[in-house]
Structure formats: C-alpha cells, structure tokens
Amino acid sequence: MKPSLALLAAVGLMVATPVSAQIVAPPDPDPAPPPLHAPNGRWAAKTWADRIVLTPAADAARGAGVAWRTSIDQTTAEAEISQEIDGPLLGFDAVKVTGNTSPISNENGTAHYHQVRFDNLKPATRYVYRVKASDGWSEWIPFRTAAAGFEPFRFIYLGDTQNDILEIGSRVIRSAFKEAGPASLVLHAGDLVAQREVKVHDDEWGEWTEAGGRAFAMTQQLPASGNHEYVDHILPDGSESRVLGPHWTRQFALPDNGAEGVKDTTYFVDFQGVRFIILDGTSGLDLGGLGSQTAWLDNALATSTAKWNVAVFHQPIYTCARPEDTEELKAAWKPIFDARNIDLVLQGHDHCYGRVSNPAGADASRANSDAGLPQGPVYVVSVTGSKMYGLNDRADTQPVRAAENTELYQLIDVQERQLEFRAYTATGQLYDAFTLTKGDDNRNRLTESTESLLAIRRCDGAAGPDNRPCTAEIKD
Numbered sequence: 001m002k003p004s005l006a007l008l009a010a011v012g013l014m015v016a017t018p019v020s021a022q023i024v025a026p027p028d029p030d031p032a033p034p035p036l037h038a039p040n041g042r043w044a045a046k047t048w049a050d051r052i053v054l055t056p057a058a059d060a061a062r063g064a065g066v067a068w069r070t071s072i073d074q075t076t077a078e079a080e081i082s083q084e085i086d087g088p089l090l091g092f093d094a095v096k097v098t099g100n101t102s103p104i105s106n107e108n109g110t111a112h113y114h115q116v117r118f119d120n121l122k123p124a125t126r127y128v129y130r131v132k133a134s135d136g137w138s139e140w141i142p143f144r145t146a147a148a149g150f151e152p153f154r155f156i157y158l159g160d161t162q163n164d165i166l167e168i169g170s171r172v173i174r175s176a177f178k179e180a181g182p183a184s185l186v187l188h189a190g191d192l193v194a195q196r197e198v199k200v201h202d203d204e205w206g207e208w209t210e211a212g213g214r215a216f217a218m219t220q221q222l223p224a225s226g227n228h229e230y231v232d233h234i235l236p237d238g239s240e241s242r243v244l245g246p247h248w249t250r251q252f253a254l255p256d257n258g259a260e261g262v263k264d265t266t267y268f269v270d271f272q273g274v275r276f277i278i279l280d281g282t283s284g285l286d287l288g289g290l291g292s293q294t295a296w297l298d299n300a301l302a303t304s305t306a307k308w309n310v311a312v313f314h315q316p317i318y319t320c321a322r323p324e325d326t327e328e329l330k331a332a333w334k335p336i337f338d339a340r341n342i343d344l345v346l347q348g349h350d351h352c353y354g355r356v357s358n359p360a361g362a363d364a365s366r367a368n369s370d371a372g373l374p375q376g377p378v379y380v381v382s383v384t385g386s387k388m389y390g391l392n393d394r395a396d397t398q399p400v401r402a403a404e405n406t407e408l409y410q411l412i413d414v415q416e417r418q419l420e421f422r423a424y425t426a427t428g429q430l431y432d433a434f435t436l437t438k439g440d441d442n443r444n445r446l447t448e449s450t451e452s453l454l455a456i457r458r459c460d461g462a463a464g465p466d467n468r469p470c471t472a473e474i475k476d
Contacts (some may be wrong), residue, residue, distance in 0.1 A: 022390050022459055022472050035196045036203075036331045037107055040311040043206035045071045045111035047135040051209040051251065052217040056185070058255035060146035061123035064220060065253025066131060067115045072135035077101045077114035080137070084126040090140045091130075095444040102250050106202040113250035123148035141217050146184070150273030150307055150416055153184040157312075157410040159348040159382035160191035161211070162228060166202060169385035169407070170211035172426045176409035177215045179428055185271060185413070186212075186219055189348030190226025190281075190314030190384070195245065201231070204249050223252055225265040226314035227282045228346060242286065259296035262289040268300050272402045275415055281315035281329055281349075294332045302338035307343045307438070308419060317346035320354030320402055321389035337377045341442060342411075343419060345379045351389040352472070353403040353423065354381045356433055357446055362400045366448065374443035378436065381389040382408050382423065388472040391458065400448070402455040404472040405464045422449075429454045 019324065049068045057063025066079060077099035082090055099116035115132065121127065128140040146153075157174045161169040177183065193204035209216060230242040249264050258266030258278075265280040277300050301309055310453030315326045317334055337345060357380040358365035368375055368437040388405050395402040408428040423432040433449030459470035 018455070022461060022470055035200045036198055037281045038203050038206075041108070043203045044108040045069055045075055046294070047133060048081055049131045049133040049138045051113075051205070052138065052141070052214070052218050053209060053212075053251060054141075054143055055144070055253050056220040056222070056255075056269050056271060057117070058121070058257050058267070058269055060269055061148045062121050062145065062222065063117065063119050064121065064143065064145065065115060065117045066129065066259045067113060067251055067253045068131045068138075069111055070115050071321040072103070072110055074112055074114070074132060075101060076132075076387050077116050077130055078132035079116040079118075080201050081118050081127055081129040083122075084128045084142055090128050093143065101411065104202075104246055104250060106246075107200045108202045108206075111392065114251070114453050115253040116324070117253060121145050121442040125150070133207040141214065143218050143220065144184070146271045152182060152413070152415050153272050154182065154411060154413050156180050156183050157187045157189070157380075158384045159189050159408070160226065160351060160387070161188075161199060161208060161385040162191045162194045162387055164190070164386040165193065165207035166213050167386075170207075172339060172407045173211050173430060174213075175217075175426060176411070176424075179409075180411050180443045181426065183219060185276075186216075186221050187310075187312050187346060188221065188223040189312055189346055190224045191228040191348055192227060193225060193247075195228040195231055197228075201245060201247070205251065209251075221252070222269060222276055222278060222312065223420050224312045224314055225280050225282065229265075230282055242282070246250060247274050259289065259292040261292050266293060266296065270306060270322065272414070273307040275300070275304040275309045277301070277309065277311045279311060279313035279333075281313045281326070284332070285315065285328055290332055294336070294394070297333060298336050298340070301336065301342060305418060308344075308414060309340070310344045310346065311337065311342055312346045312349065313350045315378065316354075317345065317394065318354065318356040318359065318379050318381075318398065319350050320352040320381050320395060320399060321392055323348040323392060323476065339442075342377045343436060343444060344421075345377050346410075347381045348383065348476075350381045351383045351385075351387050352391055353379065353383065353397040353401065353406060353408055353431070354391075354395065355401045355423075355434075356399050357434070359398070360418060361398050363397075365400050365446070369446050371447055372441070372445055374441070375436075378419075378421075378434075378446065380410070380423075382410060384409065384472075389447075390472040390474040392471075392475070394446070400434075401453075401456075403431060405466070405470055406431070406457045425454060425457075431457075
C-alpha cells in the first residue's frame with residue numbers, strides 16, 4: 001500500500017499527483033558542506049585500547065593478526081596470547097608478542113595504531129589474547145584458529161555499510177552475528193565507510209568498529225577495499241586522483257601475499273578447505289592495478305588445493321543498479337573465474353541485492369538447475385547500510401533474485417560437497433537461498449531453495465516496500 005500524500009509531505013518530499021517517478025539523486029552541492037564531526041571528542045583516542053579488529057593469517061590454521069588504537073601515551077605494540085582454559089588464570093603462561101606502531105593525525109587529534117601478528121599457533125585451537133594501552137590491558141578476548149584440513153563452518157558476508165554506520169547499519173551487523181551463531185569469519189565487500197560524504201573520516205571508522213564491537217575482535221574479519229576506502233588526491237599537474245586512505249593499513253593486519261603493487265588491499269586466506277581471494281576493483285579500474293591483479297588471481301586459483309574458492313571485491317561484474325556492467329573487470333576476471341571454476345563471487349558497490357547464477361538470465365539458470373546441469377560462478381551483490389540504489393532495467397530478467405530499498409546480511413554454510421547460501425533481510429526474513437553441490441567433475445549443480453521466501457521487494461514509484469517512501473536512487 002502506498003503512503004498517503006500527507007506522509008510523503010511530512011518527510012519533505014515534493015510530490016506531484018499521481019506519484020510515479022522514483023527518486024533521482026540531486027546534483028552534488030558545489031562547494032560541498034563540511035563533513036559533520038561528533039561533539040565532545042567522542043571518537044578521539046583514549047588511554048585504553050579501542051577499535052580492536054582480528055584478522056586471519058594466510059594460513060588461518062596457524063596464525064592471526066590484531067590491530068587496535070590507543071592514545072599516543074602507548075608507544076609500543078604489545079599483546080599477550082595464551083591457549084584458552086576453563087579456569088580464570090588466563091594469563092598464567094601467556095606469551096608476550098610485540099609488533100608495529102603507527103601514528104595517525106586527523107580531526108580527532110593524533111593517535112597510535114598498533115598491530116601484532118600471532119604466529120606458530122595450533123590448528124583448531126581456542127586462544128585468548130589481550131592488547132596493551134597506557135591505562136593497562138584490555139580484557140582477554142577469545143578466538144579459534146581454523147582446522148588444518150577441511151572442517152564444516154559458517155561465514156557471514158556483508159555488503160556496503162558506508163553511511164549511517166552506527167545509527168542504522170549496526171543493527172544489520174549485530175543481527176547477522178546473533179542469527180549466525182558460531183560464525184568463523186566475516187567478509188566485507190568494500191565501502192565499510194563513506195570517506196567524508198557526510199561525516200569526517202575518522203568518525204566513520206570509529207562508528208564502523210563500534211558497530212561490530214567485540215565481535216570484530218573475536219571473529220576474524222576479511223575486508224575488501226571499496227572506492228570509499230580511498231581518499232581524493234590532487235596530482236602535481238592539478239589533476240584529480242585517489243590514494244588509499246590512512247586508516248586501511250593501520251586498522252587491518254592483513255596477510256602479505258597479494259598482487260604486486262596492490263599488496264595493501266589484495267590477499268588470500270586459506271580457511272578449512274576454502275580459499276578466500278580478496279581483490280581491489282578500485283585499483284584495477286582507476287590506478288593501473290588491473291594487470292597485476294589479473295595475473296595474481298589466476299595464479300591464486302591455479303595453485304589452490306581448496307575444495308571451494310570464493311572471490312570478494314567491491315565493484316560488481318554484473319550490476320543490479322547501474323546501466324552498464326563493470327566491463328573492464330568483467331573482461332579481465334570473468335574468463336579466469338570460468339576457466340578455474342570459482343564457486344562464489346561476492347561484491348558490493350551497487351546498494352541493492354542481485355544474484356546472477358547464469359549470465360544468460362534467470363530463466364536459463366532455473367532451466368539448468370531443473371535439468372541438473374552444471375552452473376558457473378554465482379555472482380552476488382548485497383548491501384548492509386542505509387544508502388540505497390534503484391534496480392536497473394535488467395533486474396526482472398538477469399538475476400534470479402533482486403531487491404531494492406532493502407538491507408541484508410548473508411550466511412553461508414560450507415560442507416565438503418555442498419555450499420548453502422542464505423540471504424536475510426534486516427528483520428531476519430529469508431530473502432534468497434540456494435545450494436551448490438560439487439560433482440565428481442568438479443562442477444557445481446545449483447538447487448534453488450524450496451523454503452518460503454519473502455516477496456520481491458521493489459519500490460512502486462515513490463512508494464517503498466515498507467509502506468514508507470522509497471529512498472532508492474536511480475543510477476545513470
């Protein structure tokens with residue numbers, strides 16, 4: 001049911017009768033207003049540790065990394081780690097580990113980021129660690145290393161958070177953790193923050209780490225960088241470019257096994273029979289990093305002995321919002337995905353939901369599924385935060401499922417021969433679900449779920465699917 005004109009007027013929309021047109025974004029103001037800055041030093045560094053984020057090593061069975069922030073009073077990176085026990089003496093035989101400290105200066109003053117890597121860990125083992133600040137140690141934080149070989153597990157996949165991170169996006173992140181149970185990993189498909197669209201950059205990173213809270217410190221995070229992790233940069237000749245923002249390399253202690261020239265934002269992780277390959281579409285599209293990544297991607301898949309291979313990056317091969325697909329990435333990476341039989345490609349950027357199981361379209365995908373024929377890589381785009389884009393003109397035919405004006409999280413269960421994918425709306429309603437079954441020919445058969453799915457969520461002109469105005473902007 002469409003909202004009343006009075007309701008539309010109450011939220012400040014200019015409405016003509018009858019209501020038909022979907023929202024078109026107004027042009028960016030010139031000059032742009034200054035970004036908002038939280039009052040009273042809310043996101044300034046303190047004398048205790050905050051922004052604690054755990055990441056896996058390349059071999060997640062034997063290593064992990066942790067990054068955190070403190071005031072400048074803490075000048076060294078110090079952590080302690082021990083195997084977890086059932087009693088209270090967690091620090092009895094803890095091992096002290098040191099790492100690297102980097103300063104950062106911004107609207108919230110000068111702070112120190114610290115990173116430590118835990119090496120030579122035992123597979124499938126519970127550990128606890130704590131990190132140092134000038135006021136003392138953090139609490140002991142538990143985590144578990146991956147098994148050395150295959151073992152079933154569940155991971156969470158999240159699209160862009162970007163805007164209204166703490167106000168709105170946090171509920172989706174926290175709901176994902178609540179519903180996932182013992183999730184082993186979280187994958188982020190880029191644009192974790194918005195890079196000064198509305199708020200100052202450091203405030204955004206404070207909101208992002210607060211949105212995940214200690215769950216980000218207990219469950220290992222695999223982030224992909226998006227275009228908003230980069231910041232504007234003016235070259236000596238006056239032309240505009242971009243560089244990776246100062247937070248990325250400080251906030252995440254990532255494996256050092258990525259593509260040459262793009263090592264800060266590309267890497268792979270082997271976790272219990274899955275190789276996760278993280279790519280940087282922004283570098284590939286805008287900064288000359290496509291060739292290096294393409295060769296590295298091919299090698300990462302060629303050398304993989306994992307049962308499943310999953311790629312994560314920001315700009316989608318098949319878009320659910322924009323008029324044109326990301327043709328440069330498609331031309332470079334799709335042939336490799338096809339030749340190497342990658343299983344899942346998880347993306348963001350479009351602020352809508354779309355699942356393409358067959359590039360020929362939804363009907364072709366369902367026909368192959370019904371006939372038990374192999375399907376190639378499954379491409380998914382999803383969004384976690386508040387910023388929404390309208391679906392494009394292919395949304396009714398190419399993706400098997402699509403949605404606009406909808407926040408989602410995804411839970412993926414990994415079995416030895418099956419991979420089960422489920423996408424949930426912010427309120428926990430099942431929106432999309434399918435199973436990939438790997439055959440003896442190493443090809444996947446896709447089975448659509450027989451579970452009851454939520455009705456397709458689309459705007460109807462200016463009316464959104466929640467009996468409130470549509471906020472999904474049309475991309476051109």
